[in-house]
Amino acid sequence: MLILTRKLGESIKIGDDIKITFLEIKGKQIRIGIEAPSHITVHREEIYRIIMEQNVQAARLTAMTGKELPVVLDELKILLSGSGEKKG
Amino acid sequence: MKIHTTRFGELDIEESRIITMRGGILGFEHLKRFFLYAAGEKNPFWWFQSAEDSSVAFVVIDPFLVKADYTPEICDEDERLLELEKAEDVVVMGIVTIRHDPFGISVNLRAPLVINAAKKLAKQIILDNEEYPVQYAVSAGRTRTEQAATVK
Numbered sequence: 001m002l003i004l005t006r007k008l009g010e011s012i013k014i015g016d017d018i019k020i021t022f023l024e025i026k027g028k029q030i031r032i033g034i035e036a037p038s039h040i041t042v043h044r045e046e047i048y049r050i051i052m053e054q055n056v057q058a059a060r061l062t063a064m065t066g067k068e069l070p071v072v073l074d075e076l077k078i079l080l081s082g083s084g085e086k087k088g
Numbered sequence: 089m090k091i092h093t094t095r096f097g098e099l100d101i102e103e104s105r106i107i108t109m110r111g112g113i114l115g116f117e118h119l120k121r122f123f124l125y126a127a128g129e130k131n132p133f134w135w136f137q138s139a140e141d142s143s144v145a146f147v148v149i150d151p152f153l154v155k156a157d158y159t160p161e162i163c164d165e166d167e168r169l170l171e172l173e174k175a176e177d178v179v180v181m182g183i184v185t186i187r188h189d190p191f192g193i194s195v196n197l198r199a200p201l202v203i204n205a206a207k208k209l210a211k212q213i214i215l216d217n218e219e220y221p222v223q224y225a226v227s228a229g230r231t232r233t234e235q236a237a238t239v240k
Contacts, residue, residue: 039165043214051199051214052115054222055146058185058196059116062147063094065186073133073147075190079227080132080153 094143095135096125106139107203110169111211113183114199119144122210136181136201151182154195154226162202166213170204179203183212185223194223 004012011021017037024031034042065072091101101123109120121139132153138144151158160180162172172178180202182195197220203210 038163039168041163041165041214047198047214048114050222051196051212054185054196054199055113055115055183055212058146058183059144061186062145062184063143065188068188069147069186072186072188072190072193073127073131076133076193076226077131079190079230 091123091137091139092142093137093145095145096137099125101139104208107208107210109211110209113146113201113212116144124148133184134181136183147184147186148181148201149184149195149226151180151195151197151200154182155197155224155228158197158220160197160200160202160213160215160220161217162213163216166202166211170202170209170211171207172204174206177204177206179205182224184226191225191227193226195226196222197224198222 006012006022008022008025011019013019018040019035021033021035022030023033036042062069089101089103089106091099093099105123107122107124109122111117112119116138119138119140122136123139125135125137125145127133127135127147132149134148136146136148151160162170162178166172180200182197182200185194185196187193197215198218199212199214199222201210202213
């Protein structure tokens with residue numbers, strides 16, 4: 001891992017078109033600004049882990065529910081259609 | 089094309105129905121080919137079944153049925169990646185996490201599946217909008233009715 005020291009207001013460049021600027025330090029929090037082209041997606045790292053875990057759980061619970069699943073889906077259908085009636 | 093599935097046995101699926109993932113489903117990136125399979129008559133749900141791993145299938149639902157004011161914004165790069173040109177080609181699906189109690193069932197509104205229905209390309213996109221939860225209860229804003237509560 002490349003480790004650099006920067007002062008507030010200073011930046012680093014990654015490649016030609018990504019720029020990260022260090023804006024503010026408050027206690028243990030750092031605010032950074034990221035300039036990147038629109039094809040580069042920027043998200044907090046933990047969201048990837050959270051979504052991955054949710055996908056794995058969705059696949060696992062769907063497999064585990066097995067034969068009961070049609071019953072659960074029927075209940076869900078009733079739940080959703082019930083709300084439709086209330087709205088109308 | 090015959091595809092073996094753990095849940096539905098052997099299915100005959102036309103090649104034209106196969107959806108190719110552009111960027112995988114997180115945690116399942118190795119699976120690139122899926123197809124939508126109806127979950128029964130007049131159900132709001134579909135199966136998003138892997139054509140490569142017979143045991144992997146997700147229950148998906150039209151997220152607008154769950155949250156009427158849902159407005160997922162697809163970024164330019166994802167539009168390019170999915171070769172989206174016309175609004176009518178866009179199909180958005182929410183991945184459902186099933187639980188025995190229907191009130192525990194949730195939909196992932198933060199990372200929906202976006203499908204180009206014309207070109208059969210799909211991606212699980214991550215929305216910038218942090219207000220959309222990864223676990224949005226299908227029952228949100230709904231009360232436990234007698235009918236739904238008694239079916240166990």
